[in-house]
Amino acid sequence: MEKIILYGSKYGSSRKYAEMLSASCNIKTISYEQASHLENMDKIIYIGSLYAGGVFGLSKFLRRFTIKDHQQFFLITVGLADPNIEENRIHLRQTLRKQYGHDFFERSNIFHLRGSIDYQQLSFKDKTLMTLLYKSLSKKPADRLSTEDRALIETYDKKVDFIDYDALRPIIREIQI
Numbered sequence: 001m002e003k004i005i006l007y008g009s010k011y012g013s014s015r016k017y018a019e020m021l022s023a024s025c026n027i028k029t030i031s032y033e034q035a036s037h038l039e040n041m042d043k044i045i046y047i048g049s050l051y052a053g054g055v056f057g058l059s060k061f062l063r064r065f066t067i068k069d070h071q072q073f074f075l076i077t078v079g080l081a082d083p084n085i086e087e088n089r090i091h092l093r094q095t096l097r098k099q100y101g102h103d104f105f106e107r108s109n110i111f112h113l114r115g116s117i118d119y120q121q122l123s124f125k126d127k128t129l130m131t132l133l134y135k136s137l138s139k140k141p142a143d144r145l146s147t148e149d150r151a152l153i154e155t156y157d158k159k160v161d162f163i164d165y166d167a168l169r170p171i172i173r174e175i176q177i
C-alpha cells in the first residue's frame with residue numbers, strides 16, 4: 001500500500017510532527033509544495049499548521065490535486081489552541097468544514113495536534129497580525145473570551161512548545177490499518 005506524508009509548515013511544528021510520523025511508520029514525508037504524482041497513493045496524510053483557522057498550504061494543494069475515490073485522506077491540524085478542549089475542537093471543525101467544504105470534510109479522517117510558537121521567530125507580518133488580534137482580544141470582557149482567545153492572550157509574545165509526540169499514537173494506529 002502506497003502512502004505519503006505531506007506537511008504545510010511555516011516555522012517547523014508541523015514538519016517536526018511529520019518527521020516523527022514518517023520515522024514511526026516508515027512513510028516518506030515531503031513539504032506539500034514538493035508533492036507530485038499522487039495518483040498511485042492509497043493514503044495521503046496532510047499535516048498542516050493553523051493560520052487564522054485555515055490549514056497552511058491546503059488550499060493551494062487542493063487546487064493542484066483532486067483526491068480520488070480510492071484514496072484515503074488524513075488531515076492533521078497543528079495549532080496553539082488545545083484540541084483536548086471540546087469548545088476548541090468544535091470551533092475548529094466548524095471552521096474547517098466552512099473553509100474546505102462539506103464533502104472534503106466528510107471524506108477526510110481529521111485529527112488535531114498542538115504546536116509551538118516563538119514570537120522572536122515570527123515574520124513581521126505574522127507578529128503584526130498576532131499583535132492586532134491580542135489588542136482586540138484584550139479589550140473584550142473576560143467572560144466573553146473563548147478558551148482559544150485565552151490561549152492566545154496567555155502565550156502572547158512568549159516562546160511556548162506544546163508539541164507532544166505521544167498524541168501521534170491514535171493517528172499511527174489509524175494509518176497502519
Ligand SMILES: Cc1cc2nc3c(=O)[nH]c(=O)nc-3n(C[C@H](O)[C@H](O)[C@H](O)COP(=O)(O)O)c2cc1C
Nearest residue numbers: 009010011012013014049052053079080081115116
Ligand atoms: C498569524 C498566526 C495565526 C495563527 N492562527 C492560529 C489559529 O487560527 N488557530 C490556532 O490554533 N493556532 C494559530 N496559530 C498558531 C500556529 O498554528 C502554531 O504556532 C503552529 O504550531 C505553527 O506551526 P508551524 O511551526 O508548523 O508553522 C497562529 C499563529 C500565527 C503566527
